[in-house]
Every structure is written in C-alpha cells, then in structure tokens.
Amino acid sequence: xxGVTQTPRYLIKTRGQQVTLSCSPxxxxxxVSWYQQTPGQGLQFLFEYFSETQRNKGNFPGRFSGRQFSNxxxxxxxxxxxxxxxxxxxxxxxxxxxxxxxxxxxxxxxRLTVV
Amino acid sequence: xENVEQHPSTLSVQEGDxxxxxCTYSDSASNYFPWYKQELGKRPQLxxxxxxxxxxxxDQRIAVTLNKTAKHFSLHITETQPEDSAVYFCAASxxxxxxxxxxxxxxxxxxx
Numbered sequence: 001x002x003g004v005t006q007t008p009r010y011l012i013k014t015r016g017q018q019v020t021l022s023c024s025p026x027x028x029x030x031x032v033s034w035y036q037q038t039p040g041q042g043l044q045f046l047f048e049y050f051s052e053t054q055r056n057k058g059n060f061p062g063r064f065s066g067r068q069f070s071n072x073x074x075x076x077x078x079x080x081x082x083x084x085x086x087x088x089x090x091x092x093x094x095x096x097x098x099x100x101x102x103x104x105x106x107x108x109x110x111r112l113t114v115v
Numbered sequence: 116x117e118n119v120e121q122h123p124s125t126l127s128v129q130e131g132d133x134x135x136x137x138c139t140y141s142d143s144a145s146n147y148f149p150w151y152k153q154e155l156g157k158r159p160q161l162x163x164x165x166x167x168x169x170x171x172x173x174d175q176r177i178a179v180t181l182n183k184t185a186k187h188f189s190l191h192i193t194e195t196q197p198e199d200s201a202v203y204f205c206a207a208s209x210x211x212x213x214x215x216x217x218x219x220x221x222x223x224x225x226x227x
Contacts, residue, residue: 042219056214103149106158
C-alpha cells in the first residue's frame, strides 16, 4: 500500500515568488491536512481538506491557500514568499470522515527554502 | 481556544531507564489523544493513542495514561533504548470535524 507522497522533496525559491506543493494521500483516505514545521519548532496547522472542502483552518495569513481535487490529491500554494516561509511542509492523510481521530499518516515533506 | 501544554521540552535519560512525558489540555470536550514520534530528518509517526473512555493503554514498552478529571495524559517509555531518541509530540482532539491541537514537542535523549 503506497504511503503519502509529497512532491517535490526540496525546493528553493526567491523572495516574492509563489510556490505550489503537492500531496497524494493514501488510497481511500479523503482527509488531507497540511502542516508547517520550522527547525526546532513544533507542528503548525495550516488547513485540512475533506471531500474537496476546507474543513479546518489554522492561523496563517491569506498568502497560504490550498485545494483538494476529486481524487483527494491536495495542493497548497504560498504566494509572495517571505524568508520566514522557509520550512518543512508536511501533509498528512486520514481515512474516511474521521479526520485525524484514527491517526494521521504523514508524508516525507517538502523542504522549502526561500532566498 | 484549545491549548495543549507539553513538558518537559527536553528529557535526557540513561539507557535502560524509564522516560515520562506529560501533556495537559484545556478543552474538556477533547476525546482523542495521540502521540507521535519524529526521528531526526524523518516524518512524524503515530506510536500510540488513547480515547477518553479508556484510562490506560499499553503497547510493549510504551504506555499512555489519561486523567480526564485533571485533563492530562502522559507517555511512559520503559527500558529505553538508543532508538527511542526522537522528538515526541502529544495532541488532543474533540472529534472528527476538529483539528488536532498539538503540544510543542519533547526531545528525548537516550544516554548510553
């Protein structure tokens, strides 16, 4: 059974640019959540999508957005990149409608560096 | 809003000893409490979870206890081994339509 796949694994962008990250959940999982993790920091919740709808949202500025497709794949977009956006971005999928309450499976993450 | 506090932020124990990490949550409606382990450079992985209708759950060397009255839950690791070195995160949730609220993490160091 394939795990959660995130692409790309590494990305270097320039301040002011925009970036799109992709996450393919485990087959059958319909809930996808996104997190930002900076060095030495915890997991900062960005948003969760279920059945193509944003179900929960964290406290990030509007430059951070996401969407989910009918096949449950999800993308997140960050516009007007800032140096502080440099981080590991993790997505996690969960089965059915239970959200995170039956355990997330995390992807390996996309490490974004903004220069 | 909901808050989860995790202590200590760093824990250093001798190999073979036990380690205990504690989390306190604020929302009494929380009913699901998972623990995740993140090894250096790797993804977080669920290691154990507990629901509010259970007071304790054990899986080999790890166990989680829940005190609903005091609103805290703890991770216990016995007979620690070098491979237990990692950052451990606790979290709490009050239902499938709600996000997980995470603790700040505990860096566990196992000294040989």
